[in-house]
Structures are given as structure tokens and as C-alpha cells.
Amino acid sequence: GENVEQHPSTLSVQEGDSAVIKCTYSDSASNYFPWYKQELGKRPQLIIDIRSNVGEKKDQRIAVTLNKTAKHFSLHITETQPEDSAVYFCAASKGGSYIPTFGRGTSLIVHP
Amino acid sequence: DTEVTQTPKHLVMGMTNKKSLKCEQHMGHRAMYWYKQKAKKPPELMFVYSYEKLSINESVPSRFSPECPNSSLLNLHLHALQPEDSALYLCASSQERGQLAGVNEQFFGPGTRLTVL
Numbered sequence: 269g270e271n272v273e274q275h276p277s278t279l280s281v282q283e284g285d286s287a288v289i290k291c292t293y294s295d296s297a298s299n300y301f302p303w304y305k306q307e308l309g310k311r312p313q314l315i316i317d318i319r320s321n322v323g324e325k326k327d328q329r330i331a332v333t334l335n336k337t338a339k340h341f342s343l344h345i346t347e348t349q350p351e352d353s354a355v356y357f358c359a360a361s362k363g364g365s366y367i368p369t370f371g372r373g374t375s376l377i378v379h380p
Numbered sequence: 381d382t383e384v385t386q387t388p389k390h391l392v393m394g395m396t397n398k399k400s401l402k403c404e405q406h407m408g409h410r411a412m413y414w415y416k417q418k419a420k421k422p423p424e425l426m427f428v429y430s431y432e433k434l435s436i437n438e439s440v441p442s443r444f445s446p447e448c449p450n451s452s453l454l455n456l457h458l459h460a461l462q463p464e465d466s467a468l469y470l471c472a473s474s475q476e477r478g479q480l481a482g483v484n485e486q487f488f489g490p491g492t493r494l495t496v497l
Binding site for chain 2: 274275301309310311313314317357366367368370371372373375
């Protein structure tokens, strides 16, 4: 089955800095890669996703890149703000039925 | 309506109690999921329903019993739980095969925070 590795497990940055979270996956058939943000006590919320026919996608301060050959994808957050503090999960899935395999999560702390 | 709702928000139960968690969506999704999540860990898949039929059971103990009465509702019946079952229980839904192709997004409900004493 699919295996998703996520690093780092904790990331501490100063407000205004950039943050990068990296994930690798094992199944070359995976074709959909979402990123979820989960604030304390809240539900996971999709913040950005990318499909295997695209190399990069951007939405305001967040961007995701995908390298299919190397089987890794990354989340980039620029100009971080304290409200970006949360646990971020990457995931990978394939096929018509959406059952994601999640990474272990990254706890992002943005210091004011 | 683009929301998955769950009730109750919080539940405290004893090990001999029987209780149920409820989930509802009106997005026309035909795949619905139950996840268990411990603090700062990823959601762990428990069950998947596809077109109201149980398609995946991730070797979940029988003290958890899912039910899908119709395409909008998903229940999780709880009986004789253990303290280690205390967690956030998340429901999710998504499109399924035969529905809009290429749309994979999974929508999560707010969860039920379960405490087993």
C-alpha cells in the first residue's frame, strides 16, 4: 500500500519567515495530493491540493510543488502569520475513490 | 450546502454505556467515512461506505458498529468502549466512482470529542 513520509514533525519560525514542509510517497500510481491544516480542536481543512499532471500550484501565500519522478511534494508558506500556527498534514491518493494516506503531520509554530 | 455536520460535539460515556455518533451531509456525496484521531496524529481510517454499502472495515473492533441508513446519514454505534478509545471521531464525505470524475476532495465534519471513563 501507499506510504507517506512527512518532515519535519515540528517547525518553529518567526512571523514573516517562510515555512516549508516536505512529503514523500511510495506508490507511483498516486495522482492526488492534498494538504490539510488542522487547528487545535478543529476539523482538518483542505488548504491546497495538486494533481499529478501539474508541477506547481499557488494560492496567495501558500504554494505546493510536486516532483513525480522523485515522488515528493512540498508545501510552501510565505510571510507566515501567527494564525498559520496549526498541524499540517499531507496526503496522497489515487483512482476514482478518494481514500487518502496521510503523513504523520507537522506542527507549525509561528512566533509573533 | 457544502458542509458535513456531526452530533454530538462532545460525549462522555462509561465503559458499559451504549451511545451513537451521527453524521450528515447534503452534498450528494456517495462515499462516507469514519476516522479516529488522537491528538497531533493523522486521522486513522475506520470505515468506508460506498453507495450506502460498507466497503472498507479497517479491522475495527466490534464495539464500534457503523450504519448508513441513507445516502445522507452515517452513524457510529458505540458499546462497551475502553478508555483508550477516547479520541476525536471524524466523519468525512466525498464523491465516489460514477460521480463527477476527477474530483477527489474529502470534506470533514467538525468531529465528536469522545471521552470514555
